[in-house]
Amino acid sequence: MHVYAAPEAGARIEAMDIDAPELSGSEVLIDVTHSGVCHSDVHCREGFFDLGSAGKLPLSASGVTYPAVFGHEIVGTVAAAGPDAKVRPGDEKFIVFPWIGCGKCQACREDRENYCPQGRNLSVQLNGGYAEQVWVPDERYLIPLGDLDPAWGATLACSGVTSYSAVNKVLPRGADDTIAVIGAGGVGLMAVALLHALGHRRIAAVDVNDDNLAAARELGATVTFNSRADDPVAGLVEAAGGRLSAAIDFVNNGATASMAMRALEKGGTLVSVGLCGGEHTYPTTVLALNLISILGNFVGSLPELKALVELAKSQDLPRLPISERPMSAEAVNEALDALEQGRAKGRTVLTN
Ligand SMILES: [Zn+2]
Numbered sequence: 001m002h003v004y005a006a007p008e009a010g011a012r013i014e015a016m017d018i019d020a021p022e023l024s025g026s027e028v029l030i031d032v033t034h035s036g037v038c039h040s041d042v043h044c045r046e047g048f049f050d051l052g053s054a055g056k057l058p059l060s061a062s063g064v065t066y067p068a069v070f071g072h073e074i075v076g077t078v079a080a081a082g083p084d085a086k087v088r089p090g091d092e093k094f095i096v097f098p099w100i101g102c103g104k105c106q107a108c109r110e111d112r113e114n115y116c117p118q119g120r121n122l123s124v125q126l127n128g129g130y131a132e133q134v135w136v137p138d139e140r141y142l143i144p145l146g147d148l149d150p151a152w153g154a155t156l157a158c159s160g161v162t163s164y165s166a167v168n169k170v171l172p173r174g175a176d177d178t179i180a181v182i183g184a185g186g187v188g189l190m191a192v193a194l195l196h197a198l199g200h201r202r203i204a205a206v207d208v209n210d211d212n213l214a215a216a217r218e219l220g221a222t223v224t225f226n227s228r229a230d231d232p233v234a235g236l237v238e239a240a241g242g243r244l245s246a247a248i249d250f251v252n253n254g255a256t257a258s259m260a261m262r263a264l265e266k267g268g269t270l271v272s273v274g275l276c277g278g279e280h281t282y283p284t285t286v287l288a289l290n291l292i293s294i295l296g297n298f299v300g301s302l303p304e305l306k307a308l309v310e311l312a313k314s315q316d317l318p319r320l321p322i323s324e325r326p327m328s329a330e331a332v333n334e335a336l337d338a339l340e341q342g343r344a345k346g347r348t349v350l351t352n
């Protein structure tokens, strides 16, 4: 199997060949046709996640072995299937659900595999989609693409389902309740579009970039706020016409988390999504007096991805600009470099 892999922690991506697996049970081998490039792969290539004052979490602590193949926004066709699988090789395209659990624990039995403590995520513990082929442990993780554009469909597996899962943690909300989306990059803009598509109308988009805020307004944000302001909490509350009922923080560094917490109304909810590193500093007494909830969000579940794909098939969700380019080690590195340096526009999807 030809893959584009990091030979060791912190190394740049290289082309290499690895052994193709023998398929048993309901395992499938997928010919990757489209593979989206996600910002979390920047951290994966660096070899660690920033935990603020707790230091760095090396990828190896999450069970990553090298060479490591990243990439978890995968669309492809079935190349081969194990003896118990019902799918057969053919032209039909599938979105691959990458957030796979152990299959045995309570979370997995409840179809919440993204909560599994023994996760086997594609692109982390298992090889991902920067490759010509990817091994998937069960055909149940394949979702028919249907008529969706394959490059865009690929992005539903991470940026899409992450937004969808975060949005579901704050809905339903009253018509007058403001939900803030902090960070109007790719995933945040998807959340704005989903909130709008699911019928919510008071959406405040927050970013430091006015172009991103203009894009958010086009996708349904009713209020936009540039948080470079001197007093971002007061400014955000004023712009939103009152305190926030909920905030979804796609940046989630110390500054954005603090701003969001202090702008919430009594009973408000903060959903923390971004992996940018930082600390919560908030008076614990105020947390209790104000009945504040803080929820973490990591990607989404298989039922959530299926529901999102159905939503995408039933109505035209606004989509971010996507640029497609042929997959190679150089293309993977360049796409990750662009994300790392903040000069990526929309999403890059690599193709075979
Ligand atoms: Zn991702």
Ligand SMILES: [Zn+2]
Pocket (backbone or CB within 6 Å): 101, 102, 103, 104, 105, 106, 107, 108, 113, 116, 117, 118
């Ligand atoms: Zn599990």
